[in-house]
Amino acid sequence: MTEITRVALDAMGGDNAPGEMVKGAVDAVAREKSIKVFLVGKEEAIRRELEGCTYNSEQIEIVNATEVIETAEPPVNAIRRKKDSSIVVGMKMVKAGEADAFVSAGSSGAILVGGQTLVGRIKGVERPPLAPLIPTKTGVSLLVDCGANVDARASHLVQFAKMGSIYMENIMGVKNPRVGIVNIGAEEEKGNALVKETFPLLKETEGINFIGSVEARDIPHGAADVIVCEAFAGNIILKLYEGVGDVLIKKVKAGMMTSLRSKIGALLVKPALKETLKAFDASEHGGAPLLGLNGLVVKTHGSSRSKEVTNTLIQCVTFKQQRINEKIKNCIQTDAASAE
Amino acid sequence: MTEITRVALDAMGGDNAPGEMVKGAVDAVAREKSIKVFLVGKEEAIRRELEGCTYNSEQIEIVNATEVIETAEPPVNAIRRKKDSSIVVGMKMVKAGEADAFVSAGSSGAILVGGQTLVGRIKGVERPPLAPLIPTKTGVSLLVDCGANVDARASHLVQFAKMGSIYMENIMGVKNPRVGIVNIGAEEEKGNALVKETFPLLKETEGINFIGSVEARDIPHGAADVIVCEAFAGNIILKLYEGVGDVLIKKVKAGMMTSLRSKIGALLVKPALKETLKAFDASEHGGAPLLGLNGLVVKTHGSSRSKEVTNTLIQCVTFKQQRINEKIKNCIQTDAASAE
Numbered sequence: 168m169t170e171i172t173r174v175a176l177d178a179m180g181g182d183n184a185p186g187e188m189v190k191g192a193v194d195a196v197a198r199e200k201s202i203k204v205f206l207v208g209k210e211e212a213i214r215r216e217l218e219g220c221t222y223n224s225e226q227i228e229i230v231n232a233t234e235v236i237e238t239a240e241p242p243v244n245a246i247r248r249k250k251d252s253s254i255v256v257g258m259k260m261v262k263a264g265e266a267d268a269f270v271s272a273g274s275s276g277a278i279l280v281g282g283q284t285l286v287g288r289i290k291g292v293e294r295p296p297l298a299p300l301i302p303t304k305t306g307v308s309l310l311v312d313c314g315a316n317v318d319a320r321a322s323h324l325v326q327f328a329k330m331g332s333i334y335m336e337n338i339m340g341v342k343n344p345r346v347g348i349v350n351i352g353a354e355e356e357k358g359n360a361l362v363k364e365t366f367p368l369l370k371e372t373e374g375i376n377f378i379g380s381v382e383a384r385d386i387p388h389g390a391a392d393v394i395v396c397e398a399f400a401g402n403i404i405l406k407l408y409e410g411v412g413d414v415l416i417k418k419v420k421a422g423m424m425t426s427l428r429s430k431i432g433a434l435l436v437k438p439a440l441k442e443t444l445k446a447f448d449a450s451e452h453g454g455a456p457l458l459g460l461n462g463l464v465v466k467t468h469g470s471s472r473s474k475e476v477t478n479t480l481i482q483c484v485t486f487k488q489q490r491i492n493e494k495i496k497n498c499i500q501t502d503a504a505s506a507e
Numbered sequence: 508m509t510e511i512t513r514v515a516l517d518a519m520g521g522d523n524a525p526g527e528m529v530k531g532a533v534d535a536v537a538r539e540k541s542i543k544v545f546l547v548g549k550e551e552a553i554r555r556e557l558e559g560c561t562y563n564s565e566q567i568e569i570v571n572a573t574e575v576i577e578t579a580e581p582p583v584n585a586i587r588r589k590k591d592s593s594i595v596v597g598m599k600m601v602k603a604g605e606a607d608a609f610v611s612a613g614s615s616g617a618i619l620v621g622g623q624t625l626v627g628r629i630k631g632v633e634r635p636p637l638a639p640l641i642p643t644k645t646g647v648s649l650l651v652d653c654g655a656n657v658d659a660r661a662s663h664l665v666q667f668a669k670m671g672s673i674y675m676e677n678i679m680g681v682k683n684p685r686v687g688i689v690n691i692g693a694e695e696e697k698g699n700a701l702v703k704e705t706f707p708l709l710k711e712t713e714g715i716n717f718i719g720s721v722e723a724r725d726i727p728h729g730a731a732d733v734i735v736c737e738a739f740a741g742n743i744i745l746k747l748y749e750g751v752g753d754v755l756i757k758k759v760k761a762g763m764m765t766s767l768r769s770k771i772g773a774l775l776v777k778p779a780l781k782e783t784l785k786a787f788d789a790s791e792h793g794g795a796p797l798l799g800l801n802g803l804v805v806k807t808h809g810s811s812r813s814k815e816v817t818n819t820l821i822q823c824v825t826f827k828q829q830r831i832n833e834k835i836k837n838c839i840q841t842d843a844a845s846a847e
Contacts (some may be wrong), residue, residue, distance in 0.1 A: 173746025194620075244671070304758070318699045351657065382746055384741070386750055387747070398691070399698075399702075402723070403744060407747050407751070411751040411755075414728060414752060415756070415787060416755070417644065418644070419759055419780060422779050425782070432771075432773065432776035432777075435775070439765040440763065440767055443765070444762065446758075446760060482518075
């Protein structure tokens with residue numbers, strides 16, 4: 168019998184909820200038989216979206232939650248007060264063991280706070296990092312941490328490297344993933360205080376393939392599989408990727424419209440271009456897991472459409488089947504034991 | 508009588524020295540009558556490059572320097588030991604008042620160290636930042652600091668904002684330039700410890716147009732004219748710009764080569780595309796000044812070709828004519844006086 172992965176999906180989170188969330192769930196269950204999706208949110212609204220959709224009714228269930236946490240709300244308060252919000256209800260399902268994973272395109276702050284306080288950390292994990300896959304010339308790299316822990320300490324970064332390696336090896340199938348620390352030069356003596364403190368620790372960490380410093384310039388070229396950094400730097404990397412990509416693509420399009428000759432050319436290159444650029448689109452690669460929690464919590468883009476939701480839901484199945492959390496637990500707790 | 512701007516150019520610095528450096532100087536003096544360029548470096552090598560070039564001999568002079576500081580050398584040692592290197596000799600000319608500016612595509616570390624120890628800071632300036640112009644959708648923004656002062660303090664960032672504003676207003680002609688601090692969210696309460704400390708200080712700084720936080724995603728869209736950040740973050744921004752741009756352009760080119768149809772299209776769009784993308788090329792905008800020194804020091808890309816060298820040399824003329832350093836001096840020293 169196939170093991171079922173149960174995912175609580177925040178039907179109310181993100182710019183395109185509930186429509187694209189529900190569509191993402193419907194598409195996911197059509198593609199993957201071993202998943203069950205709980206659509207958490209306002210029952211009426213969800214039911215309306217499900218009307219007319221064809222799906223295996225054993226694979227989709229609505230869980231009513233009457234409140235919604237808005238992006239602008241201060242996260243700590245929101246999690247504490249809105250007990251019947253889709254985020255709180257969904258996370259509590261993970262905590263209670265009724266779901267294996269929670270997926271949301273909603274407020275990042277609330278997801279980070281809720282992940283730590285409602286779902287809880289794996290024993291020994293100091294700071295759970297948010298770890299999206301970012302596109303590179305040759306594939307993808309995992310960026311840990313892209314926004315959960317600003318002003319992180321060296322010991323946190325070492326755990327990021329370990330958890331990131333487990334993720335890339337088991338979810339993405341990268342053998343012996345190369346771990347690099349984001350730095351402002353390739354030499355070991357370069358860097359800020361945090362990098363200088365972390366570098367020697369990473370060098371002596373067993374079980375990871377540390378390749379040293381990675382300059383931001385080389386990240387898009389695929390210089391490392393696991394890119395370790397503090398969250399302020401990681402957030403800049405993630406968002407600048409989007410920003411530069413967005414502006415450049417607009418420039419390319421505008422350039423193609425400047426003359427009749429180029430307009431004709433544009434018609435000819437467009438289909439091929441679209442295909443190539445798809446690989447460089449972050450939303451193709453699903454959401455960002457918050458690593459190191461007692462259960463899986465995944466944040467998808469606020470602007471997620473159904474395709475990203477579907478991809479993320481299906482990633483949850485791999486996450487469960489590959490026993491990622493048990494591997495993280497073993498890795499972190501072995502260290503704690505040997506440190507005693 | 509026109510005022511002459513005297514620039515000491517490191518003829519030995521960068522990947523394409525001395526050839527492209529000398530060519531850059533020859534082109535600059537052809538374009539700009541009020542400049543005099545001292546080519547600092549190995550006399551023989553420079554003379555060979557100058558052979559066959561036509562130029563006004565009153566505008567170009569060779570200054571012999573027998574040593575070269577390599578990029579890989581530890582900068583402090585290199586500056587101390589290689590007294591007859593092009594960097595040390597050129598900077599000492601600025602210190603002695605024999606040149607107004609020093610331009611180099613050589614070792615960043617040596618230029619930063621030499622700038623501080625040989626040329627020296629304007630009284631009151633705590634940390635001279637390296638401030639390149641970065642391309643945006645609509646024009647350019649000044650990024651301060653992109654690499655001179657990692658782990659900078661809040662008071663340094665406030666000075667970066669002031670010096671950056673003076674530069675953008677007087678060199679680039681941007682009236683009342685918008686100053687933004689790089690942050691991981693738009694709300695005032697977001698950020699790391701440094702940003703949280705700096706934000707209120709910038710809010711109360713007189714004489715600058717502080718518009719608040721700028722997310723990395725919005726930098727390429729031209730969200731602010733002066734982008735203030737600590738050097739580790741700034742270096743990531745500068746280098747990721749290059750990296751993402753480089754990979755995306757390669758993807759676009761590869762995409763165009765995937766079918767016969769797209770290849771024909773590529774021939775038609777290429778000229779228009781080249782023109783549009785030129786505006787998004789950092790080397791079009793000259794080098795990065797090290798602001799706040801007793802004289803002008805400019806670092807150009809290690810891979811600079813003659814065009815970037817020429818643009819940078821001509822920028823030095825504007826820098827002198829606009830009396831940037833006197834304006835910085837007045838602005839910083841007024842503050843120091845009012846703080847007493």
